[in-house]
Amino acid sequence: MFSFTGRGAETRLSWGGVPFAETDCVACGACVQICPSGAITDRDRERAAPIPEAREVQTTCGYCGVGCQLTVRVGADDRVRWIDGAPGAVNRAHVCVKGRYAHAFSRHPERLTTPLIRRGGVLEPASWEEAIRYVAEGFLRMPGQVAALSSSRCTNEENYLLQKWMRAGLSTNNVDCCARVCHAPTAAGMRRVFGTGAATNPLEDIERADCLLVVGSNSTDAHLVTGARIRQQALRGASLIVIDPRRTDLAAIADVHLQLRPGTNVPLLNSLAHAVVRLGLVSSAFVAARTEGYADYASFLNDFSPETTEPITGVPARLVWSAAQLYAGAARPMQTHGLGVTEHMQGSEAVMLLCNLALLAGAVGREGAGVNPLRGQNNVQGAADMGCQPDLLTGYADPRDPAVRARFKAVWGRPPPMKQGMTIPEMYAAARAGSLRGLFILGEDVVQTDPASHVDGALEALELVVVQELFLTETAKRAHVVLPGAGFLEKDGTFTNGERRVQRVRKAMEPLAGAEGAPGAREDWRVLCALMEATGLPQHFQHPSEIMEEIARVNPAFAGVSYDRLGQDGLQWPVPAADHPGTPRLHTGSFPIGRAQFAEIPFMPSPSLAGPGRHPGYPLTLITGRVLEHYNCGSMTRRSESALLAPVDALEIHPADAAQLGLTGGSPVTVGSPWGAAHATAEITDRVAPGTVFLTFHWPKTGTNNLISPVLDRLAGCPEYKVTPVRVQPEPV
Ligand code: SF4
Numbered sequence: 001m002f003s004f005t006g007r008g009a010e011t012r013l014s015w016g017g018v019p020f021a022e023t024d025c026v027a028c029g030a031c032v033q034i035c036p037s038g039a040i041t042d043r044d045r046e047r048a049a050p051i052p053e054a055r056e057v058q059t060t061c062g063y064c065g066v067g068c069q070l071t072v073r074v075g076a077d078d079r080v081r082w083i084d085g086a087p088g089a090v091n092r093a094h095v096c097v098k099g100r101y102a103h104a105f106s107r108h109p110e111r112l113t114t115p116l117i118r119r120g121g122v123l124e125p126a127s128w129e130e131a132i133r134y135v136a137e138g139f140l141r142m143p144g145q146v147a148a149l150s151s152s153r154c155t156n157e158e159n160y161l162l163q164k165w166m167r168a169g170l171s172t173n174n175v176d177c178c179a180r181v182c183h184a185p186t187a188a189g190m191r192r193v194f195g196t197g198a199a200t201n202p203l204e205d206i207e208r209a210d211c212l213l214v215v216g217s218n219s220t221d222a223h224l225v226t227g228a229r230i231r232q233q234a235l236r237g238a239s240l241i242v243i244d245p246r247r248t249d250l251a252a253i254a255d256v257h258l259q260l261r262p263g264t265n266v267p268l269l270n271s272l273a274h275a276v277v278r279l280g281l282v283s284s285a286f287v288a289a290r291t292e293g294y295a296d297y298a299s300f301l302n303d304f305s306p307e308t309t310e311p312i313t314g315v316p317a318r319l320v321w322s323a324a325q326l327y328a329g330a331a332r333p334m335q336t337h338g339l340g341v342t343e344h345m346q347g348s349e350a351v352m353l354l355c356n357l358a359l360l361a362g363a364v365g366r367e368g369a370g371v372n373p374l375r376g377q378n379n380v381q382g383a384a385d386m387g388c389q390p391d392l393l394t395g396y397a398d399p400r401d402p403a404v405r406a407r408f409k410a411v412w413g414r415p416p417p418m419k420q421g422m423t424i425p426e427m428y429a430a431a432r433a434g435s436l437r438g439l440f441i442l443g444e445d446v447v448q449t450d451p452a453s454h455v456d457g458a459l460e461a462l463e464l465v466v467v468q469e470l471f472l473t474e475t476a477k478r479a480h481v482v483l484p485g486a487g488f489l490e491k492d493g494t495f496t497n498g499e500r501r502v503q504r505v506r507k508a509m510e511p512l513a514g515a516e517g518a519p520g521a522r523e524d525w526r527v528l529c530a531l532m533e534a535t536g537l538p539q540h541f542q543h544p545s546e547i548m549e550e551i552a553r554v555n556p557a558f559a560g561v562s563y564d565r566l567g568q569d570g571l572q573w574p575v576p577a578a579d580h581p582g583t584p585r586l587h588t589g590s591f592p593i594g595r596a597q598f599a600e601i602p603f604m605p606s607p608s609l610a611g612p613g614r615h616p617g618y619p620l621t622l623i624t625g626r627v628l629e630h631y632n633c634g635s636m637t638r639r640s641e642s643a644l645l646a647p648v649d650a651l652e653i654h655p656a657d658a659a660q661l662g663l664t665g666g667s668p669v670t671v672g673s674p675w676g677a678a679h680a681t682a683e684i685t686d687r688v689a690p691g692t693v694f695l696t697f698h699w700p701k702t703g704t705n706n707l708i709s710p711v712l713d714r715l716a717g718c719p720e721y722k723v724t725p726v727r728v729q730p731e732p733v
Contacts, residue, residue, distance in 0.1 A: 027097040033084050048081035057508040058086050060495045061099040062488030063631045065375030066225045067497025068095045072508040089569040096224035102640035112484035113514035136534030138464040142437040147174035147427045150388035151443030152377035155493025157547035159386040161528040168412040169537035173421030177383035180424040184716035185342040186373040189351025195592030199499045201370030202584040208368030211239045211330030216340020220249040221628040223374045239326045247687045256323045262621045263723040264313040266346050266603045269353035270304035275324030276360050283362025297598035328361040332368030343722045345606040348715035352599035365587040375498030382496035390421030395555030423717045428458035438464040445633035447474035451708035451719045453675045484521040486511040491523045493544040503570035608709050608723045618725035623694045634698035649702040650683040652694040658684045668731040676706030
């Protein structure tokens, strides 16, 4: 119930007598946007009142992979006045607290507006010309020994340019993106079973599904607008199954919550498939017409009855049988999954098992069904589509294929290199070994987001680390050259969301100019063009739309994409021709590999899993993840009002474990693992099961990723963020 706390000018709206920030309100601001009388307002509107509006721009949110459309109102002072949700196909005017309110970063006083070059151990101001020359000369001195990490916060056009620079300019396939630390296992797993490593269905199919299976995704935090859609469909009567070690908000309203032990996705998913087969719920016609390997797969599943896997997963067998009945018994079962599936030693393989389930249920290639990974960062799908991965070019083309090589040579003037490039973990290892000398990092704070056990020692070993960023992040602090880039509100381009929808990013304001003669930030595509020219690969693009024209020439799935056609709702690739409407659903008639292939995946327990004699002294299992208010490394949300709502990284710990350790809510704690230590604030909650703790990684001082092991996904090289043996100790207050 709404009420008020405080007195006079300190009066605040509250819900149930506690401060608003401590309530269940997700602060999406929808009430403010639709209030017909203006009685409900927010601080953005109050602050903007005296400033005349200069323009209104529709663009795409730069935070998560949902890809919400925003209406950005910009004042005469070239600052955001306020942001509303725009009525796009993805969000229908709904947005979350980040999309609406986390924009102060764009004009934050800590924004970089001057290039920096390290001299005598200190980062000193430089002109753009000097910095570009310094980087170009440095990389040209290291033929074959440079690499680049692209940015999911940058546009498709910028990601395309970065990999083109590496391949055509510096003759190396050493380019990778942050999918390596999130959904590369999704792409690998789905490609193996279906032939394409991307979401099969549009998000609007959530409203057509009569059963939703949400696996390893705290969707109402990490992808709020999609999470709200799932919740609404469940409230409308669709059955909801959640597989998650935590009792997330969706798990709390689910028909069945399979609260498995961290690290046991593979036996649990195998047991679900076993139950589907034994219950006679296999879609025989679909399996016969569209798949291969069913007979062997069904016999492989014999060993995975829910009763057999219960002691491993901790999930009661009866719940697995119920979930199987709900999922495969539904007319339109749809899956979504998140990093709780992928960030494991068997992440790619767990994704294959999700695909297997969809095949068994005949839930691919039709409305209200499918397998939809919820992509984390806003343009991680686009970064991979553009070719920011070491083994595949733009459009997932094989650089060893003669026809592909000819196509790229015709556009680039040079063929792509043949030699396979390095993944991010391989880059770190090569840096430490001395075989990689230079690294260009576009808009990623790897020191904070990647495991310290991977990064430590690698950046220090490199001769030239260049970081193009908005702020002096933890990674930028270690760089030799820092180039001030532009945020998503300051540039034109496109992002591709998690359902393959290519959407326009429209410039709402100019890149931040420097004060007192500083050269100012620049759009990242312009910086990349300057670097390409300085290293002997001149570009002639005057606008990102021209870069998209080139992308359409090298990538057949984008052949029909142009800025003129993207309009308000964009297009879902593949768009093979200028008159093609885009492809909301994949695999409707066939798979790119002909028939889908069932994958038989035995369980290989991670060395990080708890067990007799393993990791003595580390009795708890840590899961890491995000909260609603923050985005990944937090460099943008920490410099916005999100910081008021979530000012620390909180360690969720069960009341029983907390009591044993003598912890109270808000206690400072040290979390230790065999690989490092972190410092957080205890939050006592039964969202986590006894023996499991959960910690976010948004604040650098926490050091969450110091704890993570060197274990990688067996196929895609993704770190195992979701299973770490730890101990928790109270810190002296
Ligand atoms: Fe939408 Fe994601 Fe942006 Fe929130 S962060 S507004 S859910 S795109």
